[in-house]
Amino acid sequence: MDVGEVLRLLDERETACRAEADRLQAEAERIGALLAGCRQELERLVTAREVVGELAVAYPAAIATVAVVPVPVAGAAAAGGDVEAFTKQVLAVLAERGRPARCREVVAALGEDPSVARHVERVRHRLKKLCAAGQVAQITPGMFTLAGAASTASG
Structure with a gap:
């Protein structure tokens, strides 16, 4: 195998590796966006829990009379x-x-x-x-x- 062929094989390998790195980077960015959305939803739920907890302390009689609406079960x-x-x-x-x-x-x-x-x-x-x-x-x-x-x- 001559030097030219070795360099060609190295170029092919480098191109394939770059393509895989780009694919993985895109996947990491996609997962990062999903993670950010999940964290945002978690933050929203924590805030909601805090607000409801504060309301329960401030208005215990009103909270005690709130009706629970059953959620229909599928299937x-x-x-x-x-x-x-x-x-x-x-x-x-x-x-x-x-x-x-x-x-x-x-x-x-x-x-x-x-x-x-x-x-x-x-x-x-x-x-x-x-x-x-x-x-x-x-x-x-x-x-x-x-x-x-x-x-x-x-x-």
């Missing part, structure tokens, strides 16, 4: 009309099973795709709420059953 809950309907659907699935069920099984029985994380997490969240309310029991991690059926399932 099965929205199809059922509200969280209460969704809760009834989840309880009905567990009752139909007659045995402990995994969250993904409940999701599938509700007609949703158990491979979609948000479906699984929504049902898992509801099951955990029902556990806290004493309507559902988690007999082992990830296995849920109706609270009355828990004693027969575990014993």
